[in-house]
Amino acid sequence: MGKTIIISNRLPLQINISENDLEVSPSVGGLATGLKSFHQEGDSIWIGWTGLASEEIPENLKPKVLEKAKSQGCIPVDLTSEEIEKFYYGFSNRTIWPLFHYFMEYTEFDAEHWEAYKQVNQKYADAVIEKLEDGDTVWVHDYQLLLLPALIRKEKPKVTIGFFNHIPFPSYEVFRTLPWREEILRGMLGADLLGFHTYDYERHFLRSVNRILHYDINFNAVNKGNRIVKADSFPMGIDYNKFRNSALEHKSQPKSETTDIQKKLDYHKYVSKGTKLIISIDRLDYTKGIANRIRAFGYFLEKYPEYQENVRLIMLAVPSRTNVPQYQLLKKEIDELVGRINGKFATVNWTPIWYFYRSMPFDNLIDLYTSSDVALITPVRDGMNLVAKEYIATRTDNTGVLILSEMAGAAQELSEALLINPNNFEQIVDSIKYALEMPEEEQIRRNKIMQKRLRRYSVEKWAKDFMTNLRETTWTRKTFRTLEINEIIKKDLFEKYSEAGQRILFLDYDGTLVNYEDKPEDAKPDPELIELITSLGRQENTRVVLISGRDKETLGAWWNSPDIDLIAEHGIWFKKGEGEWELTETLDCEWMAKIRPVLETYVDRTPGTFIEEKNYSLAWHFRKANPELGEVRSNELSAVLRDLISDHGLSVLKGNKVLEIKNSSVTKGKAAGKLLEENYDFLFAIGDDYTDEYFFNELPDNATTVKVGMSKTQAKYYIKTSEQVSELLSQFLSLTH
Numbered sequence: 249m250g251k252t253i254i255i256s257n258r259l260p261l262q263i264n265i266s267e268n269d270l271e272v273s274p275s276v277g278g279l280a281t282g283l284k285s286f287h288q289e290g291d292s293i294w295i296g297w298t299g300l301a302s303e304e305i306p307e308n309l310k311p312k313v314l315e316k317a318k319s320q321g322c323i324p325v326d327l328t329s330e331e332i333e334k335f336y337y338g339f340s341n342r343t344i345w346p347l348f349h350y351f352m353e354y355t356e357f358d359a360e361h362w363e364a365y366k367q368v369n370q371k372y373a374d375a376v377i378e379k380l381e382d383g384d385t386v387w388v389h390d391y392q393l394l395l396l397p398a399l400i401r402k403e404k405p406k407v408t409i410g411f412f413n414h415i416p417f418p419s420y421e422v423f424r425t426l427p428w429r430e431e432i433l434r435g436m437l438g439a440d441l442l443g444f445h446t447y448d449y450e451r452h453f454l455r456s457v458n459r460i461l462h463y464d465i466n467f468n469a470v471n472k473g474n475r476i477v478k479a480d481s482f483p484m485g486i487d488y489n490k491f492r493n494s495a496l497e498h499k500s501q502p503k504s505e506t507t508d509i510q511k512k513l514d515y516h517k518y519v520s521k522g523t524k525l526i527i528s529i530d531r532l533d534y535t536k537g538i539a540n541r542i543r544a545f546g547y548f549l550e551k552y553p554e555y556q557e558n559v560r561l562i563m564l565a566v567p568s569r570t571n572v573p574q575y576q577l578l579k580k581e582i583d584e585l586v587g588r589i590n591g592k593f594a595t596v597n598w599t600p601i602w603y604f605y606r607s608m609p610f611d612n613l614i615d616l617y618t619s620s621d622v623a624l625i626t627p628v629r630d631g632m633n634l635v636a637k638e639y640i641a642t643r644t645d646n647t648g649v650l651i652l653s654e655m656a657g658a659a660q661e662l663s664e665a666l667l668i669n670p671n672n673f674e675q676i677v678d679s680i681k682y683a684l685e686m687p688e689e690e691q692i693r694r695n696k697i698m699q700k701r702l703r704r705y706s707v708e709k710w711a712k713d714f715m716t717n718l719r720e721t722t723w724t725r726k727t728f729r730t731l732e733i734n735e736i737i738k739k740d741l742f743e744k745y746s747e748a749g750q751r752i753l754f755l756d757y758d759g760t761l762v763n764y765e766d767k768p769e770d771a772k773p774d775p776e777l778i779e780l781i782t783s784l785g786r787q788e789n790t791r792v793v794l795i796s797g798r799d800k801e802t803l804g805a806w807w808n809s810p811d812i813d814l815i816a817e818h819g820i821w822f823k824k825g826e827g828e829w830e831l832t833e834t835l836d837c838e839w840m841a842k843i844r845p846v847l848e849t850y851v852d853r854t855p856g857t858f859i860e861e862k863n864y865s866l867a868w869h870f871r872k873a874n875p876e877l878g879e880v881r882s883n884e885l886s887a888v889l890r891d892l893i894s895d896h897g898l899s900v901l902k903g904n905k906v907l908e909i910k911n912s913s914v915t916k917g918k919a920a921g922k923l924l925e926e927n928y929d930f931l932f933a934i935g936d937d938y939t940d941e942y943f944f945n946e947l948p949d950n951a952t953t954v955k956v957g958m959s960k961t962q963a964k965y966y967i968k969t970s971e972q973v974s975e976l977l978s979q980f981l982s983l984t985h
């Protein structure tokens with residue numbers, strides 16, 4: 249088994265230059281902190297950015313940067329300051345980040361930023377391809393690299409690629425506003441497996457794929473025609489033991505060895521006995537709800553004045569994306585708010601808010617987590633929020649209360665926390681009071697349950713689960729029972745074709761020779777296709793039969809040639825060359841008058857659907873309807889119809905976005921079977937949908953049956969696209985020229 253290549257915009261190490269030397273510190277943020285443990289333990293390399301612009305690194309220090317990165321299994325990608333401005337501060341953090349967190353008013357659509365995003369994604373792709381060896385697995389992370397899976401797939405079609413989205417995926421209604429929505433989805437679909445923190449994000453993604461790209465979704469699998477892509481939810485965990493053990497060590501530390509912050513915290517507890525500490529830790533980001541949290545704390549002191557001088561909020565905010573205007577404004581707003589609340593309530597002995605605007609070493613984080621009675625985490629939107637999980641993990645005596653916004657992905661796993669709506673001030677304030685007064689037994693009971701869950705679903709387990717699922721997708725790809733037509737199969741097929749005395753080719757039309765169009769009448773054959781198929785029919789000892797569900801008028805108008813036979817309406821009509829249409833069976837049509845009104849009620853209720861009337865069948869098309877509604881209504885309608893038609897010798901066929909009602913005695917298989925009375929030694933049949941399975945089934949064992957697309961089939965082989973079908977048929981033709 250090869251190595252894993254992890255790629256994220258930012259490496260887990262941050263490099264700074266001071267006095268012509270390098271300073272290395274760990275990166276902040278859930279992605280880097282979480283994934284670091286997986287990286288340290290496994291056989292992986294990590295490709296990403298060091299946090300410095302290439303122009304900022306003096307030539308003499310460049311080898312040192314490489315060396316430092318290498319010592320931690322990392323490979324830096326160089327970004328110029330222009331790329332950082334347009335790709336990182338630009339498209340990543342002024343378009344995708346606000347949009348995916350539902351901050352539409354902050355979202356900028358800038359074509360130059362988009363160009364830079366594409367270029368930098370290509371840069372990352374090149375860096376990956378340079379390191380990629382056979383058997384390696386690629387794991388791409390987060391919203392800065394949404395195009396990367398497809399860019400890698402383009403160069404290396406067979407490689408196994410996973411993608412994990414660390415931030416929310418917004419609802420279709422929000423996502424659809426993005427001008428480059430198709431490109432983004434296609435980029436992501438280059439992966440084999442797409443991971444999200446929650447089921448909701450996964451569903452939002454799948455819905456967008458369905459609505460925007462019109463791919464069919466089967467449970468959590470996207471059928472791209474040539475590939476199946478899976479989406480699933482994997483809530484990211486933390487390195488539970490690391491936090492737990494550090495907290496335990498911290499507890500047994502001799503006084504002389506404690507950090508300055510811990511000394512300050514201890515002093516505070518000593519001089520103001522009985523006062524409580526509330527902690528809040530985040531990157532300074534508008535999604536984290538920091539301003540509202542401060543306001544709510546001010547309101548709390550007002551509503552419950554008995555807590556003045558008896559509680560303190562310690563707020564730690566890490567500087568983040570400081571070149572983006574909204575972050576600068578937020579910093580200003582928070583400085584002012586902290587000043588206002590402290591100014592309003594502070595006494596000689598007490599300041600209500602201690603505010604730190606900086607990153608802190610790991611030990612200090614542990615100091616803060618272990619010394620605080622309450623953690624107040626109130627994001628307005630957050631993909632996961634690891635801080636909430638870290639707080640719970642460090643509570644070694646099981647006390648402490650977590651107040652958590654229900655808008656954080658973590659809330660779905662931490663339901664024993666006090667969950668709040670970050671926009672509901674009264675609820676936040678009352679929850680703070682409830683938390684400060686919660687009996688110890690209740691704290692312990694709640695925390696124990698959450699700790700058990702966090703211990704079990706640690707970051708290690710998260711990564712392992714993702715990787716196992718990723719490998720399974722490749723395995724499924726390899727073990728798909730039907731074989732893809734490859735060069736070896738083609739060689740054999742061409743030999744049989746050339747040697748055959750009598751050949752018959754059954755060709756389905758829609759989805760096989762041409763792609764589907766919204767309106768059936770738009771899927772007309774072009775002159776090249778007509779030329780190709782008629783030339784095949786003109787070959788000696790070769791019979792070409794177009795076998796379609798189309799009505800005989802359309803099929804006859806498009807394909808009137810002495811060299812082609814036609815089967816229309818799923819086998820009801822047959823026409824030999826330029827001869828007359830013949831009925832293959834005598835059929836009764838009285839049922840149509842009864843069924844048509846039922847279909848009409850579904851047309852009325854389902855915008856975009858319509859009825860196609862054929863001579864002996866009725867079809868209800870829902871290709872242009874809202875895909876989800878179309879699916880729901882088609883299931884409903886087929887249940888209704890099945891009740892109505894029982895005992896009437898009718899059947900309901902579910903084709904590609906169409907339900908067709910016709911006499912059960914007629915099938916494409918039966919019609920094809922009738923033509924096999926002559927002795928053919930080369931039988932070939934190709935089709936794409938459910939109705940074609942009838943002739944795959946009916947043909948003798950020596951027939952070569954081919955399905956277009958990768959869904960379940962009785963055919964022996966599959967081919968990915970209708971373009972490849974034309975290519976294969978042209979190859980047949982060239983064999984005899």
Ligand code: ADP
Pocket residue numbers: 276277278279281282529530531564565566606607608609610613632633634635636638
């Ligand atoms: P996000 O990914 O949006 O930044 P998370 O809560 O998921 O939010 O992850 C934040 C990570 O950064 C946590 O692992 C936390 O320990 C770390 N972190 C947060 N604040 C600081 C800080 N001031 N100093 C160092 N690390 C921090």
Ligand code: G6P
Pocket residue numbers: 258276277278279280390391414415568569
């Ligand atoms: C979040 C994102 C990460 C990002 C981190 C820090 O956790 O999901 O992709 O790395 O924030 O943000 P930054 O812009 O500093 O990399």
